[in-house]
Amino acid sequence: MGNLLRRSFSGIIFVLIFVSSILVSKESYIVLTSLFALLGIWEFSKMIDFKSFVSYIFFGLVLFLxxxxxxxxxxxxxxxxxxxxxxFLIYQLFAKKEILFxxxxxxxxxTxxxxxxxxxxxxxxxxYKGEYNxxxxICILVLIWVNDSFAFLVGKNIGKTKLFVSVSPKKTIEGFVGGVVFxxxxxxxxxxxxxxxTLLNWIVIAVIVSVIGTIGDLVESKFKRQANIKDSGTIMPGHGGILDRLDSLLFAAPFVYMYINFII
Known part of the structure; x- marks a missing residue:
């Protein structure tokens, strides 16, 4: 129960900070997500044993441009x-090939x-279309959080068939399907x-964030398995690191961006 309370409390704080930064201004959103990125780079660098500041500088340059x-x-x-x-990472995941560096x-x-x-x-x-929206x-985040929450609830209550036991033994096919449906x-x-x-476009976006987001969670779990660690960090009690909290959204973001800006 204690761990559940810590997880719930830190999760609520995270959501409040994230949503507030989005609503206040584009500058606050950019600053917060950039901070998340820097923390994520730090966690990932430890995970793959990469001791260099080049990646931090490169992120700053790429984002600025x-x-x-x-x-x-x-x-x-x-x-x-x-x-x-x-x-390619998805291929390595399903082919059960080690990610080499x-x-x-x-x-x-x-990185x-x-x-x-x-x-x-x-x-x-x-x-979107040159304007900060x-x-x-927030709608994209809602879809991610609904998928994650119901995948957990459905999987915990009726999940029996393991989804990808070699990487994430707790995930089930029933939980995955439940997350997508909700x-x-x-x-x-x-x-x-x-x-x-349109409604159809929102459904497609929901499927993208659910399916690709779940795969992103599995990819990050694969990196942790290779590094022989449980969590990417300890910054969020009950959740682990910032990568543990953002892995689904992070992996799905380029696919959603592509759909919104190049396909719709």
Missing amino acids: MLKRPESYAITGVLIITILSSV FNDRSKLGL IRYLIFSMSFLVLLPF PYLM AIIAAFTISKYNTDF
Whole structure:
């Protein structure tokens, strides 16, 4: 019970801080997500034993250029690289292949593709058609949190079939399906209040964040398994590190960005 209370309390504080930063201004959102990114880089660097400040500097440069020139064709190129890298990580996950990084150069490349580029698209996500749209970001977060919450509740109560036992033994197929179903239900509700997109588009976004987000959770679990650690950090009592809290959103962000800006 004590751990559940700690987890609930820290989770509520995290949500309040995150939502407040989104609603206050675009500057507060950029600052907070940038702080999350720096903490994530620190946790991931420890996970892969990468002792260099280059990744922090690189994140700052990439984010500055993306925010300075949001219409640049370079962003499209970075998005393609990020999506392809994510697809390769998904392949390594399901093929049960070890994610290899032999030296500092390969560790830096992995950090850039897996974390820095993805986090940059998380920062860009609420900027739609040249305008900062805080309610778009909140709706996406609601879909993520609904999926995570009901995947946990359904899996805990009726889950029997393991989803990916070698990486995350607690996840079940029933929980995964429950998370997707309730995220789609949430998309129906969101579409009535947020008319930026059609109902069909909100359903597609719900499926993306549910399926890709779950895979992102599994990918991060794979990194932790390889590093032989339980959590990415200790900054959030009951949850672990910032990567443990953002892994689903982080992995799904480039896919949602692509759908919203290039497909709709």
